[in-house]
Amino acid sequence: MTTAAARRTMLQGAWVVAGREVRDQLRDWRILAPIGLLTLFFPLLMNLTARTAMDFVNRYGAPIIAERLIPFLLMVVGFFPISVSLVIALETFAGERERQSLEPLLATPLTNAELYLGKMLASLVAPLAAAYLGIGVYLTGLLTSLEWSPPPVLLIEVFVLTTVQAIVMVAGAVVISSLTTSVRAANLLASFIIIPVAQLIIGESLIMFWGRYHVLWWIIVGLLLIGALLVRSGLQLFNREELLSRELDILDLRWAWRTFRRAFLDGAVSPISWYAGVLRRTVPRLGTCLAILGLVLIVGIVLGAGLAREWPIPSEMLKFDDVRATLSGNFQSFGMFTGRGWWWVFTNNVRALLLASALGAFTFGVLAVVLLMAPLAIVGYFAGNLAALGEPVGLYLAALVLPHALLEVPAALLAGAAILRLGLVAVSPAGGRSLGTSWLSALAEWSRVMLGLVIPLLAAAAAIEVFLTPRLALLLLPGG
Amino acid sequence: MIQAEGLGKSFDGFQAVDRVSLDVRAGEVVALLGPNGAGKTTTVRMLASLLRPSRGRATVAGFDVVAAAPEVRRRVGLLTEHHGLYTRMRATDYLDFFGRAYGLPRPVIRERTAYWMRTFDLADSAGKRLGEYSKGMRQKLALVRALLHDPPVLLLDEPTSAMDPASAHQVRRSIEALRSEQRALLICTHNLSEAETLADRIAIIRAGRLIAVGTASELKRTFLGEPVMELRLAQQVDGAAGLLPGGVEPVGSGPTWLRYRTSNPETANPEVLSAMADAGLKVVTLAPLEQTLEAVYLLAVGAPAEVGL
Numbered sequence: 001m002t003t004a005a006a007r008r009t010m011l012q013g014a015w016v017v018a019g020r021e022v023r024d025q026l027r028d029w030r031i032l033a034p035i036g037l038l039t040l041f042f043p044l045l046m047n048l049t050a051r052t053a054m055d056f057v058n059r060y061g062a063p064i065i066a067e068r069l070i071p072f073l074l075m076v077v078g079f080f081p082i083s084v085s086l087v088i089a090l091e092t093f094a095g096e097r098e099r100q101s102l103e104p105l106l107a108t109p110l111t112n113a114e115l116y117l118g119k120m121l122a123s124l125v126a127p128l129a130a131a132y133l134g135i136g137v138y139l140t141g142l143l144t145s146l147e148w149s150p151p152p153v154l155l156i157e158v159f160v161l162t163t164v165q166a167i168v169m170v171a172g173a174v175v176i177s178s179l180t181t182s183v184r185a186a187n188l189l190a191s192f193i194i195i196p197v198a199q200l201i202i203g204e205s206l207i208m209f210w211g212r213y214h215v216l217w218w219i220i221v222g223l224l225l226i227g228a229l230l231v232r233s234g235l236q237l238f239n240r241e242e243l244l245s246r247e248l249d250i251l252d253l254r255w256a257w258r259t260f261r262r263a264f265l266d267g268a269v270s271p272i273s274w275y276a277g278v279l280r281r282t283v284p285r286l287g288t289c290l291a292i293l294g295l296v297l298i299v300g301i302v303l304g305a306g307l308a309r310e311w312p313i314p315s316e317m318l319k320f321d322d323v324r325a326t327l328s329g330n331f332q333s334f335g336m337f338t339g340r341g342w343w344w345v346f347t348n349n350v351r352a353l354l355l356a357s358a359l360g361a362f363t364f365g366v367l368a369v370v371l372l373m374a375p376l377a378i379v380g381y382f383a384g385n386l387a388a389l390g391e392p393v394g395l396y397l398a399a400l401v402l403p404h405a406l407l408e409v410p411a412a413l414l415a416g417a418a419i420l421r422l423g424l425v426a427v428s429p430a431g432g433r434s435l436g437t438s439w440l441s442a443l444a445e446w447s448r449v450m451l452g453l454v455i456p457l458l459a460a461a462a463a464i465e466v467f468l469t470p471r472l473a474l475l476l477l478p479g480g
Numbered sequence: 481m482i483q484a485e486g487l488g489k490s491f492d493g494f495q496a497v498d499r500v501s502l503d504v505r506a507g508e509v510v511a512l513l514g515p516n517g518a519g520k521t522t523t524v525r526m527l528a529s530l531l532r533p534s535r536g537r538a539t540v541a542g543f544d545v546v547a548a549a550p551e552v553r554r555r556v557g558l559l560t561e562h563h564g565l566y567t568r569m570r571a572t573d574y575l576d577f578f579g580r581a582y583g584l585p586r587p588v589i590r591e592r593t594a595y596w597m598r599t600f601d602l603a604d605s606a607g608k609r610l611g612e613y614s615k616g617m618r619q620k621l622a623l624v625r626a627l628l629h630d631p632p633v634l635l636l637d638e639p640t641s642a643m644d645p646a647s648a649h650q651v652r653r654s655i656e657a658l659r660s661e662q663r664a665l666l667i668c669t670h671n672l673s674e675a676e677t678l679a680d681r682i683a684i685i686r687a688g689r690l691i692a693v694g695t696a697s698e699l700k701r702t703f704l705g706e707p708v709m710e711l712r713l714a715q716q717v718d719g720a721a722g723l724l725p726g727g728v729e730p731v732g733s734g735p736t737w738l739r740y741r742t743s744n745p746e747t748a749n750p751e752v753l754s755a756m757a758d759a760g761l762k763v764v765t766l767a768p769l770e771q772t773l774e775a776v777y778l779l780a781v782g783a784p785a786e787v788g789l
Binding site: 016244258437 | 491493525528529531532550551553554556558560564565566568569573577578580581582583622625
């Protein structure tokens with residue numbers, strides 16, 4: 001079968017599933033009522049709001065507020081109906097499982113992807129249709145009452161943003177639903193979607209009022225990436241094996257501990273064989289993640305240097321005539337050359353990596369990577385400014401960064417790769433293993449890397465940073 | 481038609497099914513018996529290509545359950561433990577949906593829907609929403625769903641549960657008809673008399689392991705021993721057991737009855753009767769003591785050792 005034919009068949013299969021679900025939704029007044037209200041009543045209310053606001057602000061000579069309010073309301077009118085898609089998705093996936101009507105469906109020849117895609121479509125069709133219709137009603141009202149129409153680019157942006165947001169919410173809901181066996185549990189876990197989306201809407205609102213509509217394209221790109229990751233994760237989780245293997249939402253701590261312990265020890269019989277295992281098995285398994293992270297950190301440096309060109313530090317703020325004296329004062333205030341300083345640097349670095357791990361575990365590793373990029377972007381920014389001022393960049397980096405970076409950067413790379421692997425487990429659990437087992441194994445791997453390599457490296461790096469780097473800086477950098 | 485060799489399934493360290501080997505031929509009904517949690521549903525799910533075996537292999541209708549899962553699903557009719565109907569749909573819409581999920585053309589779906597709805601006395605309720613169906617009707621409709629794509633293999637979990645006696649009888653008749661059409665049927669049930677009536681062979685599973693497979697009479701002989709005969713006399717007699725000829729083993733007696741075990745009732749029973757007549761005792765009845773499948777089942781699921789046939 002050709003790829004095109006296979007795709008056509010897959011879409012047909014998906015549409016069989018989606019068609020039934022959509023018809024089922026159209027029989028449920030609990031879904032129809034809010035969608036209807038949000039499609040017709042809410043846009044009209046927003047129309048009234050826009051007109052009232054226009055009248056009010058024009059009276060006080062502040063038309064810019066109204067100019068910004070109307071597009072903002074356009075976005076809100078689109079968003080409200082798609083919020084229903086989250087509920088539909090939870091009902092479609094977790095609800096069907098709870099009502100035990102999923103198994104007959106799984107017994108059909110439809111592929112996991114067809115079932116997943118069908119249910120995704122079913123969750124999206126009605127809310128998106130309602131959102132588009134709502135936008136249409138709102139715009140028609142504005143056109144007739146205020147003779148206002150949005151710039152075409154803004155309209156496209158709002159349509160695309162609305163669609164992508166719906167996809168992200170539904171894809172997130174699928175991931176959540178696949179991890180639970182009841183709608184109640186899925187609803188509780190839905191806050192993991194609702195809270196970030198609420199934050200996103202606040203951010204989008206600020207952008208809309210700021211009038212920087214082009215920034216919305218970046219948000220769309222970001223959301224598309226998140227959506228792709230969530231869809232990938234959903235495809236991995238929404239499969240017969242995973243769905244039918246999970247009957248209860250019981251937290252089995254004893255099993256979790258056993259699984260973690262087994263993966264952490266990895267058959268080691270002594271500390272030496274454990275260490276050998278970390279070096280010979282765990283680190284090679286991180287290869288791809290190490291490569292990705294290495295690339296990302298380089299991008300961080302380049303981005304930092306680029307930012308230095310765009311937003312340079314004013315030259316009067318940088319004084320290079322007596323760097324040594326300035327640094328000497330700073331070193332003392334930071335407790336350099338002391339054990340207290342070593343402890344501060346060491347714990348600070350460990351805290352940063354733990355924070356990155358915590359964030360990465362729930363964001364497919366994305367926030368961890370961003371957090372790890374930040375220090376290197378700062379170094380890049382610093383180097384970019386030095387270069388712009390004609391200062392010897394190499395000398396400064398060698399004196400202030402390089403000695404401890406030789407250990408700190410590998411530590412960050414290893415920790416980041418382990419976090420990335422931990423985060424990516426949700427997207428792609430190991431074949432034949434449940435998500436829980438895969439995640440606990442990845443957590444054990446992260447612990448092995450942290451305990452066996454990263455923490456010792458950070459301890460040594462902190463010692464160099466506190467006792468050696470300042471001495472080198474004072475020796476090499478200019479000053480009286 | 482169904483062949484499983486050393487099939488096993490573990491969930492995060494828990495062994496749900498352990499080295500199950502079983503075959504079901506075309507035109508054969510095999511009943512899978514076992515207590516709740518014994519691994520019946522997991523076995524069925526593996527045979528229906530819903531779960532991937534952790535070990536062993538199985539073929540259904542000539543297709544490997546792992547390598548050719550969609551082909552297997554196309555050839556298996558699965559009646560799940562829970563009927564799992566969409567209660568807001570009408571029966572015809574429901575069957576139309578599943579027919580299309582199996583890739584059937586609409587005219588075929590309509591024709592088969594009409595046939596099976598008639599067969600199971602559901603034709604008058606075809607336009608009703610499934611939420612209005614009784615439990616028995618729902619079960620019958622779920623069975624129609626499993627038969628709609630005309631599968632050569634049927635895996636039926638409790639096919640007559642929640643049915644009134646008339647409906648259950650109707651379903652049993654249909655199962656017999658399906659067997660005569662050379663389909664292979666594996667039925668999971670707790671209804672032992674149904675298993676004995678319907679099944680050509682019975683398999684008993686306990687703690688994930690298949691502990692016995694055979695016909696009802698083979699299982700009875702294996703678990704309960706040779707048939708026990710009960711002799712009832714017209715008058716009270718002391719020591720009647722002493723009159724029994726050689727080759728029969730007395731297993732119990734009362735004032736007017738005695739029981740004995742024999743491997744050869746055709747020879748032993750006439751000898752017993754003539755011994756009683758010689759002693760001047762009047763015999764009221766001589767009949768085999770009933771050996772129930774329930775007794776076999778209880779022994780099997782409670783027995784510590786594996787019994788092979």
